[in-house]
Structure formats: C-alpha cells, structure tokens
Amino acid sequence: MSARTAGLVACRNCGQVHQIDTARCKRCDSPLQSRDAQSLQKVWAWLIAGIIAYIPANTYPMLLTSTLTDRSESTIIGGVIELVDYGAIGIALVVFVASVVIPVGKFVAIMYLAISVQRGSYRNQHGRHRAYDVVEFIGRWSMIDVFVVAILSALVQLATIATINPGIAAVSFALSVIFTMLAAQSFDPRLIWDADRTIHD
C-alpha cells in the first residue's frame, strides 16, 4: 500500500514518513507534499518552453568558423554531416543522439507521461515508470553539444589561420535542455501509480 492510502506522507528527500498533515520534514526540513498538485501544470509549462527554445537551436548556427579562405556557419545537423564527411561515424552518432534523438525523444516521452497521468491511465505503469527514469537520467547528456562548442571556441583561436566562435543556437539549445530537465524534475512519478488497482492487496 502507498503512504498516501495509509494516511501518511513521505519525505522525498530523506525518506522519513510522517502523518499526512505534516508540513515540513522533521529530519531534513524539506517541505512535504503527498502529491504535487501543480505537477502537471509545471511540466507542461517547462516542456512548452523547452520545445520553443529547441526551434532556434536548430535553425540558427551553432558554430561560426572562419579560416584564411572562407567563413562558414554550421547548425546542429550541419555539424553532424561534417563529422560523417570526416569519416567519424561513431562520433557523429554520439552528437546526433545527444542533440537530436534525446531532446526530441524527451519531448515525446514527457508528453506521453503527462497525458497518461491526466487521463488516469492504469496501464503499463512499469513501462511508464521506466520511461520516467530514463528521461531523468539521460536528459542532462544533451548538454554535450554545448560543451563541444565551448571547447572548440576556446581552443580554435589561431589568429588568422582559423577561429571558431559560438553561435546563438548554443544559447537556445542550452536553454532547451535546461527547460526540459526542469520539466522532468517537476513530474511527480507517484502520480503514475495512483491509478494502481492492485494497491490494496
């Protein structure tokens, strides 16, 4: 049975169990909430912000490269194609997964979690919980591309021979990752299990 059905509330920070009307944890002083009533609202707000920020992240350049002979700008996808041209298929795959597959997959997964909880679905709870764990774990890895841009722009500053500078897409991409991380953190996974019918066994 769950703490809520037993008239109790658990601290998510330290695990201490209290009577349901307790406001703050006696052990670690965190605020207690049996369920986060605003969870879904916050999830949708952060998620939509994340999706909006992801659009300029793809259309504007991530890197501005200038060499003796020419200047070029590359977007996220452009950078991946460049790596494929070098023959670095493995690395191209890492960047593609981190900057395209993970962000888009996260948008879809968070939407699915939020919609299924809103509809009170009791199906596939284990699968949905796993999806939540994966989203929480993997979301931060999208930051790889921002760090690549940081290192490249710091390293490739060879006067007239070649310089690389960050493009504005790096900022919107970082914002998109931060917003989706906040969306995932706002989701209260206990909501997935509230529709559980086997709970009173």
Added chain:
Amino acid sequence: MRVDLPHLDDLVACPQCDTLHLAADLPEGTRACCQRCGHVLMSAQKTAVARIISLALTAFVLMIAAVSFPFLALDAGGVRNATSVIDAVLAFRNGLAFPLAIAVAFFIVVLPLMRLSALIYALGPLVTGRKPRPGARVAFGLAEKLRPWSMAEIFIVGVTVALIKVAGMAAVTIGPAFWAFAGVVVITILKDQLICRYSIWEALDKARA
C-alpha cells in the same frame, strides 16, 4: 483509510512511487529495492561514509588542479593556443551568450565543487564519530539536489567529441588538467554510487542523538 501501523520511523516510503515498506537491517553488501517500481531504497555498506569522504577529498584536490593547469593546446602553422577549463567557460563571454558562460561555469566547476564541499562538511565529522556540524542536514540535502546539475562527466565527453573534430586540422596536446578532470569524473561516479540516502540520513540521526 486508517490502519494500524508500526512506528513511523520504522517505515520507508519509496520516493518514486510512494509504496510503504518496513525498514529492516540489511546484510552487508546487499541492496533493498521497492517492491512495486524497483527503485533502490537502501544499500548496506558499513564503511561507505569513510570511503565517500576520502573520494570526495580526492576529487576536490583534482578539481583544483583541473582548473589551474593547462587543459589542451593546439598547434597549427606555427601558431599555438593553449586553453584552460576557465577559457572554455569564457568562450561564451561575448554578447548575448554571456549568461551561458555563467551557466557553464556552474555546470562544470562551481556545482561539482559545491557538492564535494557540502558532502565533506556534512559527513566529515561522522568518520571520527563526532557530532554532525550545524547545517549538516541542509548541506547533505543540497549535495543530493544538485546532483543532476553537476555535469563534469558530460563535459569530458564533449571534450572528446571536440578533440576528434579538430584532430584533422591541427596538432592537439593534452595537458595535465585534462587527466585531472578525467580523474574527477571517475572518482565522482564511484563516490555517487556509494551514497545511499537512507543510510546516510540514519547515520546523521544516530550521530545527533
């Protein structure tokens, strides 16, 4: 619904799905998982606190080395450019990207250092059997809350990707700070695996009493 319950301090609720369990003493080296969703509730390792502290101290020292020594250097056509971790942060200092420079500084240097100092502050006295310092609970809670935002390991993967991108166009020299930073990453992962929230909160409770 009200039922007869054991003493509240003997119960553990899964932070992920809210299922109640009775806390029991675990045999050394075993783990207890939530019956419903499988989340790890506690893992028993007697010397965990001492090992966490020693790893945290090591990582702290290495992190200082990682920000002070040269990180990478690039040579092409007689021009040389050496970069430190700080330079990587400052790559975003111009124009609209400035807030990103601050964010990157937090992700790769400030937050990892804050987490390490908070852990050392909160758990240090427990190793020698002294009472926890005031604010030890807040410090430990903070160290755990900051965990997802501390991105040293992601940075090092990003560096690898960047190295492969430039390896074709210029000669890259890897400096001591690179290895120090890689050390920070490995040690932080080992340390975080040792942290069992439940056992540490119990240890903090016992030390206070």
